[in-house]
Amino acid sequence: MDYFCGEKIRYKLNTCPPFNPKKYSIMKKLLIIPAVLVFGLISCHSGTGNETTTSADSTAIPDTSHSAMNMNAVEALPAIPAGAKVFFENLKDGQTVSSPVKVKMGASGISIDSAGAIKSNSGHFHILIDAGDSTASGVVVPKDSTHLHFGNAQKEATLTLTPGKHKLVLQFADGIHRSYGSKLASAVTVVVKK
Numbered sequence: 001m002d003y004f005c006g007e008k009i010r011y012k013l014n015t016c017p018p019f020n021p022k023k024y025s026i027m028k029k030l031l032i033i034p035a036v037l038v039f040g041l042i043s044c045h046s047g048t049g050n051e052t053t054t055s056a057d058s059t060a061i062p063d064t065s066h067s068a069m070n071m072n073a074v075e076a077l078p079a080i081p082a083g084a085k086v087f088f089e090n091l092k093d094g095q096t097v098s099s100p101v102k103v104k105m106g107a108s109g110i111s112i113d114s115a116g117a118i119k120s121n122s123g124h125f126h127i128l129i130d131a132g133d134s135t136a137s138g139v140v141v142p143k144d145s146t147h148l149h150f151g152n153a154q155k156e157a158t159l160t161l162t163p164g165k166h167k168l169v170l171q172f173a174d175g176i177h178r179s180y181g182s183k184l185a186s187a188v189t190v191v192v193k194k
């Protein structure tokens, strides 16, 4: 049989047919095919694994609209120190004022710091003008004409208000403007003179 006629045996046994390079290359190919198949299976398998991981990541990373994802990606809202509070230093509920009105913002038990980084035991002031009682805890305070940010650690502000009743809420929030909620909020209603 040709099969047993390797290079060495062929010289000893004259019964072997002359060496046929064509057949030899076919045998080589036959050996290569299973090797390719095995390699292919391995790479297919690992390829499938990578695809699963990639698709999970690709849905997680660009989905910036999902607030829950964002909350997981950044540090949690710092805890409110026991006894901490914020208040308008120079305004009492129901007070009559004239516009523009100078407002002094106070905090006790928690530091007033610039916006930018999340730091424990600190935050900055916001004033909500006729925009509810507080911003819910963990929610970023909107930035518009009725939600004023004092991200440079200001403790004073001058507000121009139309005549009549206005609800002013002092809202404290962390370094990335996430509200500490109603626990660090204080509201007054003022009456602006004509």
Ligand SMILES: [Cu+2]
Pocket (backbone or CB within 6 Å): 115, 124, 125, 126, 141, 149, 150, 151, 173, 176, 177
């Ligand atoms: Cu802010």
